[in-house]
Amino acid sequence: MEQIINNPDRRSVVAIGNFDGVHKGHQLVFSKTLEIAATENLNSVALTFSPHPRNFFNTDCPVKLITDDDYKCSLIKSLGIEKVFFQKFDYDFASLDCEQFVEYLKDTFSCKAIVCGENFRFGKKAMYGTDELSSECKRNEMSLFVVKIDKSVNSSAIRSLISEGKPSEAAELLGRPYSISSTVFYGKQLGTKIGFPTMNQKLFPGSIIPKFGVYAGFVDIDEKTYKAIVNIGYRPTVNSDVSDIDAETHIFDFSGDLYGKTVRTYITDFIREERKFNDPTELSEQIKQDCRFVIENDLCNRKYMQNQQ
Numbered sequence: 444m445e446q447i448i449n450n451p452d453r454r455s456v457v458a459i460g461n462f463d464g465v466h467k468g469h470q471l472v473f474s475k476t477l478e479i480a481a482t483e484n485l486n487s488v489a490l491t492f493s494p495h496p497r498n499f500f501n502t503d504c505p506v507k508l509i510t511d512d513d514y515k516c517s518l519i520k521s522l523g524i525e526k527v528f529f530q531k532f533d534y535d536f537a538s539l540d541c542e543q544f545v546e547y548l549k550d551t552f553s554c555k556a557i558v559c560g561e562n563f564r565f566g567k568k569a570m571y572g573t574d575e576l577s578s579e580c581k582r583n584e585m586s587l588f589v590v591k592i593d594k595s596v597n598s599s600a601i602r603s604l605i606s607e608g609k610p611s612e613a614a615e616l617l618g619r620p621y622s623i624s625s626t627v628f629y630g631k632q633l634g635t636k637i638g639f640p641t642m643n644q645k646l647f648p649g650s651i652i653p654k655f656g657v658y659a660g661f662v663d664i665d666e667k668t669y670k671a672i673v674n675i676g677y678r679p680t681v682n683s684d685v686s687d688i689d690a691e692t693h694i695f696d697f698s699g700d701l702y703g704k705t706v707r708t709y710i711t712d713f714i715r716e717e718r719k720f721n722d723p724t725e726l727s728e729q730i731k732q733d734c735r736f737v738i739e740n741d742l743c744n745r746k747y748m749q750n751q752q
Contacts, residue, residue: 454555455486464509465518468592507651556586608654620709637727641691655717658710659742670743679719
């Protein structure tokens with residue numbers, strides 16, 4: 444997350460949006476931004492907001508996020524955008540009128556061109572849209588490029604698919620599988636005792652929570668990719684606290700100490716719902732079946748995993 448320094452010697456094209464998920468629609472916005480930057484020799488900048496504007500105004504029922512700020516920044520820069528700026532979203536910023544908003548873009552980024560989706564709204568009570576922004580840009584000799592995005596490709600739809608246990612459908616909209624990345628912590632070691640050691644991770648605060656259950660997936664460790672099965676939920680066989688949610692991942696053909704390391708875990712296919720087993724032996728037998736199901740159906744060997752390698 445970077446601070447932009449105004450550089451009048453080289454102006455910028457600024458992509459604006461929340462960009463939660465950095466999905467295929469957002470990628471179109473960034474593609475247009477890079478095209479303009481190359482054609483007009485401009486800095487390419489992504490302007491996004493923290494916290495999410497809807498969460499600033501609605502703390503009682505916040506939007507569950509697909510990507511945390513660090514991963515969002517990493518994804519945007521991986522597409523070729525030079526700088527990513529997180530504007531603190533507060534009452535002062537939310538209250539800017541259209542003229543003030545454009546002045547802010549000029550003063551902060553030496554902005555010459557703006558790129559956004561057709562549904563972009565801003566200002567007090569989101570009263571301004573691309574029509575008002577276009578008029579103000581013309582008055583300031585700036586260009587506005589509005590990118591048309593398929594209405595089916597949106598962050599809300601992706602959140603719904605993830606929470607419904609439909610990761611493959613979510614991946615089609617994201618352009619990559621949904622993933623979890625956090626520090627591996629010590630669990631109760633039950634997996635090791637029954638022959639299936641697991642990597643334990645927490646979802647980031649405010650994250651969308653996938654449907655509880657077992658998933659096929661893969662993990663990135665030291666620049667290598669491994670197939671895996673991932674249980675997301677509260678582990679009812681050994682735990683009664685339904686709020687104690689984590690991801691437990693059994694990694695195929697891997698042995699090593701991951702405690703304290705940060706690992707990214709991708710989920711690709713929903714296998715079954717999480718349930719309570721009578722004893723560890725019954726749980727072990729089910730995990731064997733889950734692993735066999737993944738291997739026999741080649742669930743981990745999908746195009747997204749192949750693209751990671």
